[in-house]
Ligand SMILES: Nc1ncnc2c1ncn2[C@@H]1O[C@H](COP(=O)(O)OP(=O)(O)OP(=O)(O)O)[C@@H](O)[C@H]1O
């Protein structure tokens with residue numbers, strides 16, 4: 001069974017059909033990249049996977065998103081526990097106005113997890129590749145960190161609530177090249193234990209990271225497949241045009 005199965009997903013805002021009958025399976029233990037031109041619906045698709053679209057009152061959502069076989073839009077679905085299972089990393093970090101340490105333990109406390117100890121904070125800062133840089137100043141405000149460090153703190157915060165799935169919307173687009181490398185490296189290390197869905201408009205990043213690629217164009221899922229065959233032998237003319245830079 002795929003970890004996430006998207007079935008006939010349609011999203012409409014006002015008169016605008018943003019996602020058009022999207023169908024795909026997302027397996028676990030790998031990185032799935034969603035690529036496509038600006039405005040094609042990548043962020044919308046990603047947000048549909050943990051019901052962040054619900055925050056948008058005029059969004060009309062039809063279809064199913066099955067997580068471990070049960071529909072996250074079904075009547076018995078609980079949004080809070082869904083968001084714990086399916087974490088979201090935004091394009092820019094938004095540290096909470098508190099210390100580095102408290103940023104990491106905040107989520108586990110909110111969700112009532114048993115371990116909010118210093119050891120837990122260290123574990124997730126290590127997993128996010130940030131520990132060595134902050135271990136001597138855990139009590140200082142998170143806002144003092146560089147943007148690249150704040151984004152890794154955001155990753156630590158996401159991991160600390162023990163999700164199964166990590167959704168990341170262009171998580172490196174605001175970062176310097178060295179921070180990009182570190183975040184990409186952490187994603188590679190993490191993928192065996194999580195399902196990672198990454199939106200990126202940087203094709204080179206998708207080539208570096210993705211095991212599986214989804215190409216969106218104008219709200220449609222045009223093509224999907226293992227990264228190797230997707231890049232080497234795209235089937236659809238639109239995919240070919242996108243990969244060759246004719247459409248961007
Ligand atoms: N709340 C909304 N109301 C109406 N239209 C919206 C809304 N949110 C997004 N859209 C439109 O839906 C389309 C898809 O938006 P989305 O943000 O998913 O694209 P994207 O692929 O993530 O683009 P980018 O690469 O620029 O981030 C765009 O045309 C956008 O203008």
Ligand SMILES: [Mg+2]
Pocket residue numbers: 042043044
């Ligand atoms: Mg977007």
